[in-house]
Amino acid sequence: MTPGILWVYLESTPLLGLVSTLVAWQAAVACSRALGDRPATNPVLIAIALLAGLLLLTRTPYAAYFQGAQYIHFLLGPATVALAVPMHAALGGIRRSAHAILPAILAGAAVSAASAMLIARALGGSRTVILSLAPKSVTTPIAMGVAEGIGGNASLAAVFVLMTGLVGIALGPPLLRLVRVDDWRARGLAAGTAAHGLATARILLLNETAGAYGGLAIGLNGVITAVIVPPLARWLVG
Amino acid sequence: MLRALTTLILCQFVGEVVARALGLPLPGPVLGLLLLLGLLVLRGGPDEAMRSTSTGLLRHLSLLFVPAGVGVVTQLDALAQDWVAVAGAILVSTALGLVVTGVVMQRLSR
Numbered sequence: 001m002t003p004g005i006l007w008v009y010l011e012s013t014p015l016l017g018l019v020s021t022l023v024a025w026q027a028a029v030a031c032s033r034a035l036g037d038r039p040a041t042n043p044v045l046i047a048i049a050l051l052a053g054l055l056l057l058t059r060t061p062y063a064a065y066f067q068g069a070q071y072i073h074f075l076l077g078p079a080t081v082a083l084a085v086p087m088h089a090a091l092g093g094i095r096r097s098a099h100a101i102l103p104a105i106l107a108g109a110a111v112s113a114a115s116a117m118l119i120a121r122a123l124g125g126s127r128t129v130i131l132s133l134a135p136k137s138v139t140t141p142i143a144m145g146v147a148e149g150i151g152g153n154a155s156l157a158a159v160f161v162l163m164t165g166l167v168g169i170a171l172g173p174p175l176l177r178l179v180r181v182d183d184w185r186a187r188g189l190a191a192g193t194a195a196h197g198l199a200t201a202r203i204l205l206l207n208e209t210a211g212a213y214g215g216l217a218i219g220l221n222g223v224i225t226a227v228i229v230p231p232l233a234r235w236l237v238g
Numbered sequence: 239m240l241r242a243l244t245t246l247i248l249c250q251f252v253g254e255v256v257a258r259a260l261g262l263p264l265p266g267p268v269l270g271l272l273l274l275l276g277l278l279v280l281r282g283g284p285d286e287a288m289r290s291t292s293t294g295l296l297r298h299l300s301l302l303f304v305p306a307g308v309g310v311v312t313q314l315d316a317l318a319q320d321w322v323a324v325a326g327a328i329l330v331s332t333a334l335g336l337v338v339t340g341v342v343m344q345r346l347s348r
Binding site: 017025042043044048051052056062065066069070072073075076077078079080081082083085086087088089091097101103104105108111112113115117119120121124125126128129133136140144145153156158159161163164165167168171172175176183185187189190191193194195198200204215217219222223226227 | 243246247265266268270273274275278279293306308311312316319327331336346347
């Protein structure tokens, strides 16, 4: 087989997208450790940069890459369901603080979505960009569905979700310290509400209670955002 | 592990079917999450297999965001045109969301 024919073969199987994603992830994790595990060196960001660069360099269409990467992407569904386990573990505490949790998530969800749309509009963003920004604080599968439903773009929404997660990881700890939020339950809830699974995955490594509240917030905010964003978008963007 | 994974995917499946059949605005996995939570409450908690499978899956949650994120290559034009709006909106709204949620939660739970 000549290299050309081999490449054509590999491009037609899902293996390439799968292998490149897993290898890029291992490289990104190693890279992130070597650079000292800071928010700017988040492995997700590094892996995406590596893979996006690879696709652009080899002129591989995203659809061809996704043919393989979809098997990893698919696991987001069962992983979302699995959040029920840490949520269940925190249920006792959650019941006791239900009077605080619901208003907090509702306020956070409304402020995130409304401010994102208003700021993007004020800064001259296109209608598609504004609408794709609205659900950026919730987990990827939900955000993609909501964005498409209101006239945004699903891919764009996925990218905004990711950027939001990275910003949440970077800003969360110093910002919450600044406003004197030192309760791990409140920190976890803020991470899950404003910056979904990415910030929750990070805070889960620091404190299990925070992780449980983050998981709860991802689930509840997913539900709340799916319900409030469509009318909010109609009202603010028209 | 396989049984726990089957339960997770089954919950997602039921969630998708119910969401579509009833025309609910909720994504299937979120309904699946609520369903599994209900099951866990009824059974008094996850068994060892469910605990280890879900922990294993959630430990690698970050990796699962990568494929969708690489979709950025299909949106480079839109991003190049509107990067100021995007950066401004994401930075400020995420900061506001974090502070509002955290402060409301801490004040009300005291």
